[in-house]
Amino acid sequence: MRKTNELILGAMCAALVTILVLLNVMFGGCLILFIPIPLMYYGRKASVQYTLTAYITSVFLTFIVSGFGYALLVLGYGAVGLTYVFLKSAKKSKLTTFMGSTIVNIINFLVMLFTFSNIIGVDINEDLIMISELFGLQRGPLLTAVFMGAYLLITVLETWVIIYVFEAFEVLIKRIEK
Numbered sequence: 001m002r003k004t005n006e007l008i009l010g011a012m013c014a015a016l017v018t019i020l021v022l023l024n025v026m027f028g029g030c031l032i033l034f035i036p037i038p039l040m041y042y043g044r045k046a047s048v049q050y051t052l053t054a055y056i057t058s059v060f061l062t063f064i065v066s067g068f069g070y071a072l073l074v075l076g077y078g079a080v081g082l083t084y085v086f087l088k089s090a091k092k093s094k095l096t097t098f099m100g101s102t103i104v105n106i107i108n109f110l111v112m113l114f115t116f117s118n119i120i121g122v123d124i125n126e127d128l129i130m131i132s133e134l135f136g137l138q139r140g141p142l143l144t145a146v147f148m149g150a151y152l153l154i155t156v157l158e159t160w161v162i163i164y165v166f167e168a169f170e171v172l173i174k175r176i177e178k
Helices: 002-026 037-045 048-066 068-089 094-120 124-135 141-177
Strands: none
Touching: 002 037, 002 048, 002 068, 037 048, 037 068, 037 141, 048 068, 068 094, 068 141, 094 141, 124 141
């Protein structure tokens, strides 16, 4: 009975991830950070193997419904949630869990940046030139390092928001279940 409930919850998780992707498209990308939350919740209820299955199902379901680009989005942000689940199930500390999820999110960000930069019109060199002209700075290694540091800070903050929102959601669910 427990395995059946876990499988049903996994199917609902995959469907919810796909619905979040569709809502993310409708609302202009503002729900992107909520994509890993169903997987994280499912991972706290079921085993890591079932969570991995739900993750793969979410990617395929999103590919069928929304296309390749959004499947990559679920693949990347779902990996952040899957890393969180794996590290929490291994009983790692909060710092280790945060750092592991952040590293996966940085890799996700870099893959997305270099994969979709031509499609969405992002050119890092052009952005550096624009910032150096805007602030009257010389373009050099220091400006490049600050620019890349800002990108990395964004991914760290994204990871923090994902984990913080999930933990707040988990507290809310525990209050409701009482």
